Structures are given as structure tokens and as C-alpha cells.
Amino acid sequence: MCGIFCLLSLSGSHSECEKTIKEHLRRRGPDSSRDVTVTGSDARYRCSLSAHVLHMRGHLTPQPLEDDAGNVLLWNGEVFGGFPVAAEENDTTAVSKRLSSCSSSSQILGVLSSVRGPWGFVYYQKAGDYLWFGRDFLGRRSLLWSFDVELGALTLTSVAACSSGRHWQEVPAAGVYRMDLKAAAACSSVTFEMFPWAHRGEDALSSCSEATLGCVPDGCCAVINQSGLVLPSPVCPLNKSTPLTLEITDFEQNTHFSAQDLERLLERQDEPETVKRLIDVLSEAVRRRVQCLPLREDDSVMNDHAAVAILFSGGVDSMILAALADRHVPPHQPIDLLNVAFKLQEPKKRSEPTKKAKKQQGKPAESRPFSPFDVPDRITGRAGLKELQNLNPERSWNFVEINVTQEELQKTRLERICHLVHPLDTVLDDSIGCAVWFAARGAGLIAGDDGQRPFTSAAKVILTGIGADEQLAGYSRHRVHFKTSGYEGLIQELAMELGRISSRNLGRDDRVIADHGKEARFPYLDEDVVSFLNGLAVWDKARLTLPRGVGEKLLLRLAARRLGLGPAAVLPKRAMQFGSRIAKMEDGHEKASDKCSRLLTG
Template sequence: MCGIFCLLSLSPTHFEWDKTVYGHLKRRGPNSSRDLTVTNGNPCYQCIFSAHVLHMRGLLTAQPVQDDKGNVLVWNGEVFGGVTVIPEENDTAVVSQCLSSCSSSSEILSVLSSIQGPWGFVYYQRAGDYLWFGRDFFGRRSLLWKIDAEVLMLSSSAWQEVPAVGVYRIDLKAATVSGTMTFEVYPWAHAENDVPSSCIQTISESIPNSCTAVMNHSGLVLSSPVCPLNMSIPESLSETVIHPNSHLSFKDLEQLLASKEKNDEVNFLIDALSKAVRRRVLCLPFESQGSSPFINSRASVAILFSGGIDSMILAALADRHIPAHEPIDLLNVAFKLQEPKMQTESAKKQRKHKNKPTDSKTNEAGLRTSCPFDVPDRITGKAGLKELQDLNPERRWNFVEINVTQEELQKMRQERICHLVYPLDTVLDDSIGCAVWFAARGTGFIREGGEQSPFTSSAKVILTGIGADEQLAGYSRHRARFKTSGHEGLIQELAMELGRISSRNLGRDDRVIGDHGKEARFPYLDENVVSYLNSVPVWEKADLSLPRGVGEKLLLRLAAKQLGLGKSAVLPKRAMQFGSRIAKMENSHEKASDKCTRLLTG
């Protein structure tokens, strides 16, 4: 992963770094920094490239990469398939070589279409004087732009997000003659005649009136890396009737697994997810505190961990592929519960009488909850840790308790996080952005033998479960849509989810996690996983006639059962902002979609 930057000026201008932007980029890439300027006097333009590398695989390759033809690449991505990268090679160098061999636009598109994995890039093609840039199909890597008159700036941080609808090309010769920039768009599509009609409109809303976005004149497209969503609707299944039994449990999953057909679907999903996790946890720089890799080894991989089904499955599958002597860090974030307000004596008596049969300091799992950081995700996280220890007692599972006070939240939000969440600006973006930032920092403590010790995760790779809810109907809005519009409405909702995931989630999460010099990886958004889930009829992935904790993400719950997990397989969905209790720290009357004044950067 890298922090990348490019400035294109259509006239000779003196450029000075914005220190805030430069600081964000250097934190993303702590292992190497370099700048490169390309100028051309006829026609007159200037390109300034800057890249800051987080070394992840092969030999450390400094960026920008300039080949012997004068082409320049800044690359923020990982190649997990489609283009061959052997363990000893660096993917930036391989991508540069592939692009260097291209002599036409269609060949460049062929290379980009074939790459499986997240990426954002800027590429200067000397022959023809072209500047290419864009993001992968899902927008898993952040790329933002700022356009002022004759200047275009592209960066991993700051400004407005580049729409992840395709890749863009600027004809630099034409731009210098006209004095304005025209963005030729090469969209993602399943076929040439399958280009979304809103593609150009989406881009036009993001650029000033002095610039133009047009579909490329050759009609070329990037081949979609995933198959189309299965839009079939069941003929015999009840549309919206909710199952009368609201207490389906772990045993019910066993009954649902009984049919061979269901078993096959579950095994296909496990296989696809297992391969996706394997690609994301192998060939990492090994970290060790001691002279022997088997003594005091430090984790290379961490998981954003709540003990819910998404993170539990990632942990169970990571356990299959990470060397047995290497720990796995489970990052569990909690925001301090506020002191309760003073109550009248009568209210206290009523509450005491109401709660008399239970111990207020314990929860249903028997864990004490008197600690101000015993938020729901901490409780389910500890229960999930126990399941993983039972699954593999030989593995060292570092359950990192990351505790955040209101004072530290307010301080770090203003100093760092608000700049990373931008341009997103809602209460929900504030809650999730802050929670993910503190979790990814990995600074907390672990418990050993009843004692707690300060601990900071060394892992450069952080697995996150984003994408599971969007594909498997995990959100409450999916259940509401199913109730009002049946399977047809649910399918439309799921199609919309993946279509907007780049602008709602992924750019933000990439910036927030990358700020620690760590890389976010998204196994549930692996191209092969998404293609498989897209091919499965919606009622096989989720059965929202069943109650919460079973019906949503049903196929994933069955996979959890197959993997040997326990009660975590039937935990209802709990959003991160509620499970970590960050939503309770500020104004509890806010709505998630409200503009968040706390994110104002001044």
C-alpha cells in the first residue's frame, strides 16, 4: 500500500506542498518516499509525482516507478490474482512492466481488467502524452481529486473522491492547446452495451464546469471482474411472512445444513472465502522480536474483531493459513461508558425492583460488566475469543482491548481523524471512522494469567469484514425492504449496496486504516467471493422470513457452523457504532445521516 500524489499543471507553475496532505501520505507509506517531476515544453505541461511506500511483498520498490520509455507509475494496490506475481516479486514493479508493454488503450484496459485486488493508480504514458488514473471496481483504495482551472491534483488523501465508475484518461496535448481538461472515461461494464447511463452524470457532478467528462470515443470498457447479480425471484416461497418462532438457535442451523444442496452451497462459500483470506495473509514481511522466528514472534495479521459472525469467520479461516507459531491479533475497540445521571429515590427503587432477579454486574454469558469499557462488542469479543481458543488452543490469540476515553476521542478526531474521514461528513461517518481509526492503531492491552500488559499490534495487514452485510442482507434496512417489497425489493437493495460501497465506506476506511502505516484488506470483497455470492439466488443467501440472528446472512451462518464455530454463528447483527458504544459518547439524539459538526476541519 502507498500514499500517492500527482499534480498536473497545463502551464509552468511553482508548486509548494500542502504540509497536511504530505503528512497524511507519509504516514501511509513509512518505508520509502520519493518525488519525480516530468515536464514537456511542447506542448507545455508539468506532472509532479510523489509516492510513499508501505513495503508488503518482494523487494522494496521505491515509487514513482519510471521505465526506460519515460512512462511513470504511482500505484496504491495489491495484486491477488489475474496477473502473475511470484512471492519474490513486487507487484508495483510487475504492474509497471505490464503497462510498459502496452501500445494501445485497449491493451492498458486489458491489463487493468485482469488485475484482481484493490488498487488506485496514476500512470503517465509518454507515448501519446496521456495521463491515466482510476480506482478498482469496488473502490477499495482511496483516490481523491481537486481541480482548479488548469491544475489537477490526485491523492490518496484530501479533497473529493474520484468516482469508482472506471478509469480516466487525459489527452495532455489536447488539454494544453485548449487550456481545459477533458476526462475520457473507460467505464466498468459486463459488455460494451451494458454501460450505466448515469456514469457520465456521476462524474460531471464531481468536476467544475470548466472541465468535461465524456465517454471514450472508441467505446472501450473495462471488463467487470464479477458476474452480474442473480435477479431471479422465487415462485413458491412466501414473500414477506415472518417466521413465528423468534427463538431459532444454533441447533436450527444443523437442521438447515441437512440437505445436500445447502451443504454444497456452504462448502463453495467456505472454499471461496478461504482462498480469499489465504491470498491476503501470505507472503508478508515477517516480524520477530527474538532471534528465532519461533520465539516471541509478533503478528503480521490483525482482524477488526467484535466476536460477531463476520470477524469470527475471518479469524477461523486466517487460522488455517497463518503459520502455527505466529500470533493473530484480534483488535477490539471500546469507548468508555458514561456515568449514569442522578436518579430520584423512587426511580431507583422501581429499577431495583424491576431488575431484582438478575445481577446487574453480569450479562447472560456470565461475564462481569461493571467495567466502564464492558461494551457489547467487548463482551461478544471475549466470548468469540473463547470459541477460537477452543478451535485451536495451540494458536496464540492476542485479544487486544483498545479502550478510548471521550477526551482522547475528541483530541484525535480534531488532530487526525476528521481530515481522513473527509469528504464524508455524517454522524455515521464520524462514528465508524473514529472507531476504525482507534482499532487499527492497535494500542491497548492484553491479559495473560490474570494480569494485563500494555500492547501495541505490530501487524501491517488488517482484515475487515466489510462487504458481508452488503451482499448477504445483514442490515435492518434489508429486512424492512423485504417486508414492504418482498424478494424483488430486497434484490434491488442489494444491487444498490455494492454499487455505492466505494463512496460510502471503502475510501474512508482505506484512509483511516492507512494513516497508521497499515493496510486494510477485504476478503468478503474478493472478486471470486463476490462472483459466487452474486450467482446464488437471494433466498439461498438470506431468508428474512426467519428471525434476527438466523435469517440475515443465513449462508454465512451455516458456513460458521460448518467451520466449528458456536454461539457466534447466531449472534444478531450489531453495528460497530453501537457495539463499541461510540454512538453513546456524543449527542444521543443525532441521526446517523445528520451532518456532523464535530468533523469540521476549519
Template sequence: MCGIFFQLTLSAAQFEKDKRIYEFLKRRGPNSSRELSFPAVDLSYHCSFSAHVLHMRGLLTLQPFQDDAGNVLMWNGEVFGGISVMPEENDTTVICQKLSSCKNSLEVLALLSAIQGPWAFVFYQKAEDYLWFGRDLFGRRSLLWKYDAEISVFTLTSVAAGISALGQSDWKEVPAVGVFKVDVKAAAQSGSVSFELFPWARNVINPSLSEMMVNSVPSGCNFEINRAGLSITSPVCPLNMSIPEKKVEVNPSSQVSGGNLEEFLISKEKTEVVNRLIGVLSEAVRRRVHSLPFVAKDNLPLSSGQASIAILFSGGIDSMILAVLADKHVPVHQPIDLLNVAFKLKEPKKQPEKKLKKQRNKSNNSETVQVSSLSSSPFDVPDRITGKAGLKELQDLNPERQWNFVEINITREELQQMRQERICHLVHPLDTVLDDSIGCAVWFAARGKGVITEEEEQKPFTSSAKVILTGIGADEQLAGYSRHRVRFSMSGHEGLIQELAMELARISSRNLGRDDRVIGDHGKEARFPYLDEEVVNYLNSLPVWEKADLSLPRGVGEKLLLRLSAKQLGLGQSAVLPKRAMQFGSRIAKMEDGHEKASDKCTRLLYD
């Protein structure tokens, strides 16, 4: 992974680079930094490249990477399949060699469509004076753009600076709708930048594509879908749109529960579907935890007690399954860090013992406990409680593994400080209350700084892992959100399918660029096993009723296929925990104005 920065200057104007952006980029890539720039022969334009590398595989390869022909590549990605990259090779070198050998646009598109894994890239093709750039289908790596018309400067970067309370910002996310090409020489002659778009094949006939681009293209720039009609082939198959012949009625009082979830696995056909999902998901995790340099982000060797893999961990089904599968592929002598974040609750008022007893009797599991009244610690938020229960399940499954359950406790004062100093810039250009809550929670969790308990004693601990597995993508594909139940109750399977199709289509703009910027700020790399191309392919191939049954109660029907997989893997109570959003499970949402809507613009993301 790396932080990449590119500028195309079409004038002789002098301008000062934003030092904050440089610092953010450097934190993303702490292992090497390098800059490269050159003017055109006729001095009609100037190109500047800056890259900051987080070393993940093969030999450390400096970026920007320039080959003998003068082509320049900045590659922020990981190749997990589709093209051959040997364990001792660095994917930047391999990708640059292959791009440089492409004779035309069609070959460039064929190469990029073959790659399995996350990517954002900038490639300068010297012979033709073409600039190529873009993000993968799901937008798993951040890339932002803007154009300063006054000084004729076009900029691409992994991360930018946020908006001050007094100022404005022109930064936008490069939409993950395809690959872009700029004829640099033509731009220099016209004095303006035009983008030629090669859309993902799924978007070629999408009537909203042009509208999306109009809203995304930097002010002062133009775009057109390439006239040859070329597209980049999607690495995943279309979503199965099948609808069951018989209408299913919602039955919230169904007798199906966590206690008899195994009854579904009596069916041979259902068991085969479950085992196939476990197989592709296990392989996705394996690809993401193998071939790692056993060094920390500061390039010092990891000791035997330090982990190279961490998981954003709530004890919910998504993170529990990732932990169980990681356990199968990470050598047993290496620890795995479980990162569990909690925001400090207000001190609970003391209540009469009779009332407390009544509440305890009313609560049969940790999900329904009234945390505000029964907590022994102001950090015993719901995700902390389920996280500790999940830790116990993992310890029972593999007592030989050292599971580092990292309790990351955040006060209001620290939240406010770090939001102003760092997080507001990383979340930008997203700006809603939800972006603030999720961005802050993920930033603190990924930092991995907290305490672990050893022999009943809490000790300070900071995770050494450079790779962080996150469960994003499970809810979007397996109907895990409450809005899926609402849509199902209103429009049945047809409406649910439409909702799921929309979820994957917008995941790049709603989540993944932001999460990449936030996690990358710690010199760590986010990896998303549920969005592995083979996992998405398999889930897309299944009819919706195989993945979820929203006629069943909450905690069972949503993500039913994943819950059955959890049972098959030996998990217990965590297999039937209802979905709980991170902002509520960590209690960050309780720290702010309770009357805010998630979609409201968040003034806290403005910096002073």
C-alpha cells in the same frame, strides 16, 4: 500499499504544496518516499509525482517507478490473482512492465480488468503523453481529485486535508466507475483538463452514470465517455435476479433458532452451497495472509511473539469467520491480533440489588444484557462483551494459537483530540455523522494500541501487524442490515434484490475509500476477504433465498448462509448473534448528540 500524489500544472504559476497532505501520505507509506517531476519539452505543462511505500511483497520497490522508456507508475494496490506475480516479485514492477507493453487503450483495459485485488493507480504513458488513473470496481483503495482553476493545477492524491471551520474544500473522491485517461498535450494546448472515461461494463448502459459523473468531476474540468464505446470488463458476474415462485411470508415467531440451526445442514444441497462458500472465502483469506514480509512497519524484524496479521474484531459472525479461516493459514507459532475497540461509557448509577437481580434473570445471553447497569468497567460495551465470548470460542477451537485480544479503550478526551489532529482529514471529503462515527472507531481500532490480559494481569500492548482483515462486504451481500428486513417486508424478494444490487454499487463511495484512508494512516493495509472477486462471484451466482431468509427471526435469517458456514466451521453462540453496527457496538454513538441522524452533516469533522 502506498500513498500517491500527482499534479499536472498547466501554467507557470508558483504554489506551495500542503505540508499536511505530505505528512499523511508519508504515514501511509513509511518504508520509502520519493518524488519525481519533469516539464514538457515545450514547457507547456509540468508533471509532479510523489509516492510513499508500505512494503508488502517481493523486494522493496521505490515509487514513483519509472522505466527505461520514461513511463511512470504509482501503484497503490495488491495483485491477488488474475495475472501472474511470483512470491519474490513486486507487483509494481510487474504491472508497470505490462502497462508499458500495451499498444492501445483496449490492451490497457484488458490488463486492468484481469487483476484480482484492490487498486488505485496513476500511470503516465510518455510516448502518447497520456495520463491514466482510476480505482478498482469496489473502490477498495482511496483516490481523490480536484482542479484549481485559478492556477490551472489538477491534483490526484490518496488522502487530502479536511475543511476548516472557516474554509471550503474542492476535494472529491474519484468515482469507481471505470478508468480515466487525460490527453496531457491536449490539456496543455486548451488550458483545461478533460477526462475520457472507460466505464466498467456494468455501467455502460447505466442512465445514472452521466449524472454521477457530473456530481463527481472537479469544478472546471470536463469529461466524456470514450467515443469508441470501449469499456473495462467487470471481474465479477452479474447479480442473480431470480425470484422464488412461491411467496414467502415473514414469520418472526419461527421455531428456528441458533440451537437447531444445524438442521439446515441435513440437506445435501444446502451443505454443498455452505462448503463452497467456505472454500472460496478460505482461499480469499489465504491470499491475504500469505507472502508477507515478516517485518513490522518500521522495517525491524518481528519477534516470535509479534503478529503480522490483525482482525478488526467484535466477536460477531463476520470477524469470527475471518479469525477461524486465518487460523487455518497463519502458521500456528505466529500470534493473531484481535483488535477490539470500546469508547468509555458514562459511569453507571448504582441500582438496588433487587432491580439488578430482575435484569439478570431477564437476560439469557450477552446480547440482551443491559450494559449500562451491569458493567464492571466503563469499557464493557456490547462489542467488548461479545468479543471476549468470541475469544473463548477461538481458544477452544485452537488452544495452541496465541490469540492477542487487544482491548482498545478510548476516552472522550482522546477521541476529541485525535479527531481534530488526524481523523477529520482522513474521513474528508465524506462528512456525515455516520462517517465520523465509523471513521473514528476504525482509526482507533486499526492503531492497535491498548492492553492484553496475560495470567490475569493487563499489560500495555500495541499490535505489530501490517495487514488488517476487515469484514466489510458481508452485510452488503448477505442482507445483514436492518434496512434489508424493511425492504423485504415491503417489497418481498424483488425489493430485497434491488437493495442488495444497490449496496455493492455504492460501497466504494459509502465505505471503502474512507476506511482505506483511516487504516492506512497507521502504515497498515486494509484487506477485505468478503470482497474478493471469487467470493463476490460465487455469492452473485446464488439466488437470494440461498443467502438469506428474512422470514426467519433476527440473528438467524439475515446472512443465513454465513451463519450455516460458521456452524460448519465449529462456531457456537457467535453464529447467531444479531447484527450490531460498529458505532453502536463500540458505543461511540453514545458519546455524541443522541438526536443526530446518521446522514446529517457532522460539524465535528471541521477542524479549528
């Protein structure tokens, strides 16, 4: 993984924002930094490429990587499948070798479409003076673009700076783009030739909307490639079948569900084989993402430093990731569970405890000291920790309590987080971006022999549960669509969720997590997992006639039960901004979709 940067100048001028952006990029890639400049044969264009590498696999390979033919690759990705990459081999080297052997556009597209794993890339192809760039089908790695009309300069970067005065956009994860650099220099204008992702049987035009072609920087234009070439989609299309009738079972009439009820449902329904297949494909996705990882140079198997961490709330998504990681992380290595909480305001003192407080847990209210960090996700996280300890008491589970005050939040947002969230700018982006940034930093407290002690996670890989709700109807809005429009409405919403996840979530989360020199990995968005879930009928994934905590993500809850998890399997969905209580720190009257003034730097 790395931070990549490309500045294409058609006038020879330099961009003012280059230095600021590279400071952000260095945090993504602390292990190696390098710059390469290429110019056209007639010196009418100048392409400055820079990369900052986080070493994850094989020998440390500095980027940009040049081959013997003069081609230059910036690769921000991981190859988890599609073609063999040996444990001691570097992903960038493997991809570069395959691209170097290509003599046609269709062959380059064949290499890119074969990769299983997240990627964003920029590739200077010397033969033909072409510049290729793009993101994987799901958009799991950030890539932003901006064009300065006055300077005639196109910038591509993993991270921008919201104070740069430039208008930044995320490169749509709708395909791969190619520029003819000679043609651009000759006419001083930029045209992107697009090669869209498409399912088998789709043509280039139907797979790429006018809106996508129009989503380019001001002063540029995009056109479908004249050959009609596409990248074959790495996942199968969504199953859009609907049931002829909707039968309500006695289970669906039950309003109070327990983990034992899930066990009985597992025994009597047709799902057991489907549940097993989900566990198998998800377990393999986790295995690919947690094995063959380098420990930090100062780590050893005898201390408490882990190679893998999990964004952990104790909910079913993160609990399953932890249970599956336990299968594949070497038994002597700890696993870090990163649990973030934002400080609550202390409630006003009462002269007499309320009846409700007295009844709670059978204790008088005054005997339970108020803890300002006992937010909902902290409480469920501790409960989840106990379940994991019961599941494998031999494993060292580092439950990292990450506590954030309002003062630290405001200072860090202004200095760092606003640049990482940019160009997204809503209240929701602010809440999620800040919560994920502090969680990924991993600086908090863990339990020791003499109470809690300071601890900072050194894990380079952070697993996150994003993708589960989007594919398995985990959000409350899915129930709304189901109630109003039945299965057809639910299917349309799920199709939209996966289609927009690159622009709504993934670029932001990649930028925020990577700012700590760590890599976000998304097992629920593994190509095989997505294909498996896309192939199922929607009622096999979720049964929204069942109550909250059961019906949404039902298939995942059944998998949790089969894995030996208990109460966590029936916890209702709680959004991170509410579970961590970051939403309580700010204006309570804001809507998630409102523009967030706190993300503006001036």
C-alpha cells in the same frame, strides 16, 4: 500499498496544499518516499508525482517507478490474481512491466481489468503525453481529486486535507480515466476521457450514467471514450431472479433459534453444497491476503507480534475471518483480534439494587463492579475469543482491548481523523471513521500472566468484514425493503449497496486504516467471493422470513456452523457505532445522515 500524489499544473504554479497532504501520505507509506517531475516537450505542462510506500511484497520498490521508455507509475494496490506474481516479486514492478509493453489503449485496459485485487493508480504514459488514473471495480483503495481553476492545477491523491480550502471528491470507481496532456495544456482546460467498467454485453453508454460523467471537479468535464472501449467487469452480474411463490417452512415459524437449530437446518436443506462452496471461495480469499507477509524488522517468531490482525467484534463476520485465517497463518504466529470500546458513563448509584439487577446471573448487583469499557462489542468479543480458543487452543490469539476516552477521541479527531474521513462528512462517517482508526492503531491491553499488560499490534495487514452485510442482507433496512416490496425490493437494495460501497465505505476505511502504516484487506470483497454471491438467488443468501440473528446472512451463519462456531453464528447484527458505544459519546438526537459539525476544523 502506498500513498500516491499527482499534481498536474497547466500554468506552472504550485499548490499551497501540497505540503500538508504529503504529511498525511507519509503515514501511509513509512518505508520509502520519492518524487518525480515530468514536463511536456514544449514545457506547457508540469506533472509532479510523489509516492510513499508501505513495503508488503518482494523487494522494496520505491515509487514513482520509471521504466526505460519514460513512463511513470504510481501503484497503490495488490495483485492477488489475474496474472502470476512470484512470492519474491513486487506487485508494482509486475504491473509496470505489463503496462510498459502496451502500445494501445485497449492493451492498457486489458492489463488493468485482469488484476484481481484492490488498486488505485496514476500512470504517466510518455508516448502520446497521456495521464491515466482510476480505481478498481469495487473501489477498495482511496483516490481523491480536485481542480484549482485559478491555478489550472489538477490534484490526485490518496488522502486530502479538509483545511486546504480545496473542494475534494472521491474519484468514482466507475472506470478508468485518461487525459490528453498536450490538448489540456493547449486550451488550458481539463477533459477526462472515460473507459467504464461494464459487464459482458453492455455498451459503454449504458454502463456509465450521466450522473457519473457529471461527478467531476468543477472546471473539468468527462466524456465516454470515442472508441467505445470498456473494462470487462471482474465480477458477474447480480442474480435478480425472484421465486414464483414464497413458502414458509416450520423453521421459519420458529422465533427462537440456537446454533443447534442451524445445524439441523444445514442437514435438511439444499444449502450444504452451497455452504461448502462459500467456505472454499472465502477461505481462498483469506489465504491470498494472509500469506507471504513480511514481519516487522524487530519481530521474531518467538515473541507475540503478529503479521495479521482482524477488526474483531465477535460477530459472525469477524469470527469467520478469524476461523479461516487460522487455517492459513503459520501456526507459530499469533493472530491479533482488535476490539475497540468507547468509555461509558458510570450509572448513577442506587441506594438499593433493582430486582432486575439482582436476578441477572443470580448475583447481587453490588458484587459486579462497573467497567466503563464493557460495551456490547467487548462482551461478544470475549465470548468469541473463547470460541476461537476452543477451535484451536494451540494458536496464540491476542485479544487486544482498545479503550478510548472522550478526551482522546476529541483530540485525535481534530488532529488526524477529520482529514482522513474527508471529503465524507456525516455523523455516520464520523462514528465509523473514529472507531476504525482507533481499532486499527491497535494500542490497548492484552491478558498476561499477571493480569492485563499494555500491547500494540504490529500487524501490517488488517482484515475487515466489510462487504458481508451489503451482499447478504445484513442490515435492518434490508428487512424493511423485504417487508414492503418482497424479493424484488430486497434485490434492488442489494444492487444499490454494492454499487455505492466504494463511495460510502471503502475509500474512507482505506484512508483511516492506512494512516497507521497498515493495509486494509477485504476478503468478503474478493472478486471470486463477489461473483459467487452474485450468482446465487437472493433467498439462498438470506431468508428474511426467519428472525433476527438467523435470517439475515443465513448462508454465512450456516458456514459459521460448519466451521465449528457456536453462539457467534446466531448473534444479531449490531452496527459498529452502537456495539463500540461511540454513538453514546455524542449527541443522541443526531441522525446518521446528518452533517457532522465535529468533522469541521474551522
